[in-house]
Amino acid sequence: DTAVSQTPKYLVTQMGNDKSIKCEQNLGHDTMYWYKQDSKKFLKIMFSYNNKELIINETVPNRFSPKSPDKAHLNLHINSLELGDSAVYFCASSQDLLETQYFGPGTRLLVL
Amino acid sequence: AQSVSQHNHHVILSEAASLELGCNYSYGGTVNLFWYVQYPGQHLQLLLKYFSGDPLVKGIKGFEAEFIKSKFSFNLRKPSVQWSDTAEYFCAVNPLTYSGGGADGLTFGKGTHLIIQP
Numbered sequence: 001d002t003a004v005s006q007t008p009k010y011l012v013t014q015m016g017n018d019k020s021i022k023c024e025q026n027l028g029h030d031t032m033y034w035y036k037q038d039s040k041k042f043l044k045i046m047f048s049y050n051n052k053e054l055i056i057n058e059t060v061p062n063r064f065s066p067k068s069p070d071k072a073h074l075n076l077h078i079n080s081l082e083l084g085d086s087a088v089y090f091c092a093s094s095q096d097l098l099e100t101q102y103f104g105p106g107t108r109l110l111v112l
Numbered sequence: 113a114q115s116v117s118q119h120n121h122h123v124i125l126s127e128a129a130s131l132e133l134g135c136n137y138s139y140g141g142t143v144n145l146f147w148y149v150q151y152p153g154q155h156l157q158l159l160l161k162y163f164s165g166d167p168l169v170k171g172i173k174g175f176e177a178e179f180i181k182s183k184f185s186f187n188l189r190k191p192s193v194q195w196s197d198t199a200e201y202f203c204a205v206n207p208l209t210y211s212g213g214g215a216d217g218l219t220f221g222k223g224t225h226l227i228i229q230p
Contacts, residue, residue, distance in 0.1 A: 106155050
């Protein structure tokens, strides 16, 4: 009965590789998000996706691309991984842009 | 753009001590306010939220927070902490405007690492 789920939980990969992280929510929410948590635990929004409208944080490199096959899924694809991409990535969802956000368990990405 | 300040990055308390974690935000308009907790190795969980109404809100696990509009503050309190409260605590703000607001996602403070000593 997990509300927001992410796969994989851990991801270890080499620099230059391309990887994807999947997110699914079963809450019937209209809005989904990706956040990045750095080594100092600082959380920052990367993307929000609401009613097929994608809002991108301008500081996110274009190597990162979210893909939403349907309302319940928002996957994150990362091209040409760099060392600085190592972080924990959290998916979240909410009923709309202003309501409470519910977070997934996170994906810990380590780029070697 | 809005910002959120959490005054204490690390707090160490003994069990049964009282807790107050400070949170201030900078945004001139109306906001929704949240406190999230992240236990070691786990995801963020909502502790409590303020949207409107009574500025003193109660959350889970005995936590409460008070919204003071004039001070742009939303401090988190608990009268008696337990060892199991050891975690990272995040204050977050979501401004109520559709002209770019909300779509920016939550703005988080940098977190307060709380350690409760038995």
